[in-house]
Amino acid sequence: MLTPEEQREIEEEAAHFPLRRAASIDALRVVQKHRGWVSDDAVKDIAAFLDTSPDDIDSVATFYNLIFRKPVGRHVIMVCDSVSCWVMGYEGLRDRLKSRLGIEMGQTTSDGRFTLLPVVCLGACDRAPTMIVDGQLHANLDLETIDRILERYP
Amino acid sequence: METPLTAKIRPDGEMIDLAAYERAGGYQAARKAMRMAPAEITELVKKSTLRGRGGAGFPTGQKWSFVPLGPAAPRPKYLIANADEMEPGTFKDRVLLEGDPHELIEGMIVAARAIEAERGYIFLRGEYTDAAARLSRALAEASAKGYLGRNVFGSGADFDLRLHLSGGRYMCGEETGLLNALEGKRANPRAKPPFPQVSGLFGKPSIVQNVETLCNLPHILDKGADWFVKLGLTGDGGTKLYGASGKVKKPGCWELPMGTPLRELLERYAGGMRDGVRFRGVLPGGASTDFLTADHLDVPMDFTAVAKAGSRLGTGTMIVLDDKTCPVGMVHNLEHFFAQESCGWCTPCWSGLHWAEEILWAIESGRGTPADFDRLDHVTKMCGPGNTFCALAPGAVEPLQSALKYFREDFERHIREKRCPWRNGQ
Numbered sequence: 001m002l003t004p005e006e007q008r009e010i011e012e013e014a015a016h017f018p019l020r021r022a023a024s025i026d027a028l029r030v031v032q033k034h035r036g037w038v039s040d041d042a043v044k045d046i047a048a049f050l051d052t053s054p055d056d057i058d059s060v061a062t063f064y065n066l067i068f069r070k071p072v073g074r075h076v077i078m079v080c081d082s083v084s085c086w087v088m089g090y091e092g093l094r095d096r097l098k099s100r101l102g103i104e105m106g107q108t109t110s111d112g113r114f115t116l117l118p119v120v121c122l123g124a125c126d127r128a129p130t131m132i133v134d135g136q137l138h139a140n141l142d143l144e145t146i147d148r149i150l151e152r153y154p
Numbered sequence: 155m156e157t158p159l160t161a162k163i164r165p166d167g168e169m170i171d172l173a174a175y176e177r178a179g180g181y182q183a184a185r186k187a188m189r190m191a192p193a194e195i196t197e198l199v200k201k202s203t204l205r206g207r208g209g210a211g212f213p214t215g216q217k218w219s220f221v222p223l224g225p226a227a228p229r230p231k232y233l234i235a236n237a238d239e240m241e242p243g244t245f246k247d248r249v250l251l252e253g254d255p256h257e258l259i260e261g262m263i264v265a266a267r268a269i270e271a272e273r274g275y276i277f278l279r280g281e282y283t284d285a286a287a288r289l290s291r292a293l294a295e296a297s298a299k300g301y302l303g304r305n306v307f308g309s310g311a312d313f314d315l316r317l318h319l320s321g322g323r324y325m326c327g328e329e330t331g332l333l334n335a336l337e338g339k340r341a342n343p344r345a346k347p348p349f350p351q352v353s354g355l356f357g358k359p360s361i362v363q364n365v366e367t368l369c370n371l372p373h374i375l376d377k378g379a380d381w382f383v384k385l386g387l388t389g390d391g392g393t394k395l396y397g398a399s400g401k402v403k404k405p406g407c408w409e410l411p412m413g414t415p416l417r418e419l420l421e422r423y424a425g426g427m428r429d430g431v432r433f434r435g436v437l438p439g440g441a442s443t444d445f446l447t448a449d450h451l452d453v454p455m456d457f458t459a460v461a462k463a464g465s466r467l468g469t470g471t472m473i474v475l476d477d478k479t480c481p482v483g484m485v486h487n488l489e490h491f492f493a494q495e496s497c498g499w500c501t502p503c504w505s506g507l508h509w510a511e512e513i514l515w516a517i518e519s520g521r522g523t524p525a526d527f528d529r530l531d532h533v534t535k536m537c538g539p540g541n542t543f544c545a546l547a548p549g550a551v552e553p554l555q556s557a558l559k560y561f562r563e564d565f566e567r568h569i570r571e572k573r574c575p576w577r578n579g580q
Contacts, residue, residue, distance in 0.1 A: 016316060017338075018356050024338035025321045029280070050338075063340040063497075064321025066280045078281075082242040083441055084399040086487040087479050120324060120491060121242035121441075122281055125399035125471070126406045135283045 002045045006030055010049060021052040024060045028067045037068040065119065072115040073108040075153040079131040082121035088128035089142075094118075096143050100150065114153070156385060157409040158373040159366065159393060163253035169288040172295035175256040181301060183372035184263040188309035192223055195268040199371070201379035203391040208236055208327070208364030209440065209468045210545070211457040220351035221269040221359045232360040233271040234336065235262055235368055237278040237285070238320055238327045242441035242491055243473035246395035247365040249407050251278070251285035254369070255292035259315065261368035263306060264375055266313045269361055274315040277332055277362075280322050289317050324495035328544045329362045331497065342499040343544035366395055388413035390456040394467075398424040400474030401431045407471070413459070417451040419472070431476035435560060439468020441488050442549030444556035445475070465556070480576035481561040482568055485554055486514035492550035503547035506537040510554060517565060520572040527565070530558060 002010070013026035027046045031038050038061055040054075047054040061067045068076075079097065081090055094105070097116055101109050108115040124130045127139030131146075138149050162170050162178050175181070187195055200215030221231065235258060239247040250258060262274055278286055293315060296302045306313050323341050325331040330344035333355050354360025370392055374382050383391035390412045396419050397407040403425030410423070416438065420426065427433050435445045438455065444465035446453065453463045460467045475484060493507040510533045513526050534555040537547035558565065568574055 016314075019337070022336070022338040022356075025335065026318075026338075028321065029319060059340060060321075060338065064323050066320075066322035081487070082491055083437075083484060083487050084243050084473055087400050087473070087475070087484065119281070120322075120495065121240060121244070123239045123245040123248045123279070125243050125245050125473070126397060128399055128405075132281060135281075137281075137284075 002049060006034055020050045024050060024057055028061050032068060037071050073112050075134050076115045077131060077133050078117045078119035080122045081118040084125035085129040090129050093129050093141055096146060157393060159369050160409045170254055172256060180256055181260055183375035184260045185307050186375050187264040187267045188307045192268050192270055198379055199374060202374045202382040204370055205390060205457055206364055207366035214367055218269050218361060223270055228358050230273045231269060231271040231358055232355040233262055233266045233274040234362045235276045235365055236332060236362050237276050237365050240279055240324045240327050241469050243399055244440045244469040244471045246397055246407050246471050250365055250369050252288055255289045257369045258365055259292055259296050261371040262315060263313060264371040265363060265368060272312045274313060275336060276317045278317060278319055280319045286319060293317060325497045332362055342497050386412035388454050388456045389458060394470050397471035398474060401428045401476045402474055403428055413454040413456040416453050416455055427476060431478045434477050435475040437473040437553055438465050439470055442552055443468040444552045445560050447560050480574055481557055481564050482518050485557045486518050488553050489514055496546060500543045502536045502541045506533045507547060507550055509533055517568045518574050522569040524569060
């Protein structure tokens with residue numbers, strides 16, 4: 001079931017569109033904001049709330065990079081793997097993160113602390129390499145700074 | 155040197171709020187626009203020679219002229235700011251969105267007046283969280299003053315402007331993909347015609363316009379078309395937000411006269427190459443543009459001259475390739491991006507780009523063969539203009555085809571030595 005708060009937030013977006021289902025991406029974002037990810041049940045609930053089918057909502061949910069259809073850790077690290085960051089040392093950074101966390105890209109640490117994901121260009125290429133953690137941009141990264149940044153996310 | 159787009163941006167990195175924006179002359183152009191006839195604004199913008207800053211460079215006034223006007227036009231009409239800055243290597247709209255969100259809002263009021271749009275959206279990429287917070291604040295400030303919503307500046311016209319955060323996908327930057335995303339669908343492209351100016355968002359007349367383009371409008375209203383034309387060094391008027399990333403001494407973003415030569419950007423503003431590396435080439439306008447080389451350093455960075463040199467001005471933010479970076483690996487990285495971001499709607503793109511990525515990885519990891527050149531040539535032709543619904547695949551093969559031309563020896567060396575000469579231990 002969608003919580004009353006989720007329903008209110010989704011309704012606010014849906015009210016501005018001529019078709020309720022147009023708010024599907026907003027709805028997915030709302031649910032993810034509250035729960036961290038979007039479960040099968042949530043997909044069904046959003047579909048019912050926006051007068052459309054679960055398949056319709058899932059086709060949207062699986063299309064967009066920032067919607068998570070699997071559970072994620074307490075903190076989500078998204079490392080830019082696009083061209084400017086690649087030129088400025090993405091591969092070394094990725095390998096360091098993988099070995100520090102003991103996981104591959106796309107995985108979550110066994111203590112549920114971090115999920116590690118690649119992300120496309122973050123539009124901060126003059127400060128490459130970059131990553132975002134829980135929506136916050138971290139730029140001009142090197143192997144030392146990433147260790148310190150991880151400590152800020154218990 | 156005039157820098158109208160960035161002049162109001164605070165040096166401390168904070169956004170300029172409504173009061174400060176108005177003290178600096180802000181929202182006077184919007185007031186003026188509300189006193190002008192829509193066709194009059196479009197004529198002024200046509201005369202200014204303003205061309206779209208999102209990558210395609212389409213003349214802005216001409217784009218608007220296809221929107222039906224008057225009481226018989228379908229309603230509501232929509233104006234959408236494309237703030238989905240996802241072209242790899244591009245970070246110019248971020249500067250405007252974070253530094254001066256009111257400039258965008260004012261530009262949108264002007265454009266909405268020109269096409270008589272009563273609804274607007276700012277389609278912002280979801281990762282731009284700082285920009286989202288600042289735009290929300292600016293929208294609230296402008297709404298509270300009555301600059302948005304009902305009866306804008308007492309003109310009798312309404313303009314309801316909302317912020318939409320994207321779910322994240324490169325295809326959302328494509329005009330018709332963006333419209334589908336705003337309708338809550340997958341961001342697949344639509345067939346054209348009908349063009350969005352006639353049948354766009356929810357089937358209504360719509361204009362989708364890049365942030366930097368919209369931010370130019372208050373200044374054109376304020377100072378006139380002739381002033382705008384003279385800002386440029388060449389025929390394409392205005393200033394341009396240029397940027398550079400890669401192993402240059404001072405990567406950054408600068409507002410400079412349109413047509414500033416590539417050499418000046420690289421050497422004077424980006425500070426030249428870092429110590430120990432040498433310049434080999436540059437993608438002049440983002441990931442989906444053809445490489446230029448040392449032979450092109452005197453090319454003025456405007457739409458016409460860069461096209462003549464065999465590439466595109468694109469977004470004007472360049473990515474520099476140096477001699478310590480593998481060109482095959484760089485192009486593989488680019489094609490990985492495009493293959494992943496292909497929406498899967500048409501075959502040359504989803505299949506072709508995937509194969510380009512695979513073949514490039516084979517070459518990069520020492521498994522390439524001479525026959526791969528023919529395969530890559532085939533892919534670039536199949537993905538070229540005319541074979542796909544949208545510009546993603548044609549743009550995707552631009553860096554590939556030019557890399558095969560300018561850095562062919564490096565591809566051959568990978569194949570001959572069965573390894574990447576730039577990677578240690580391989």
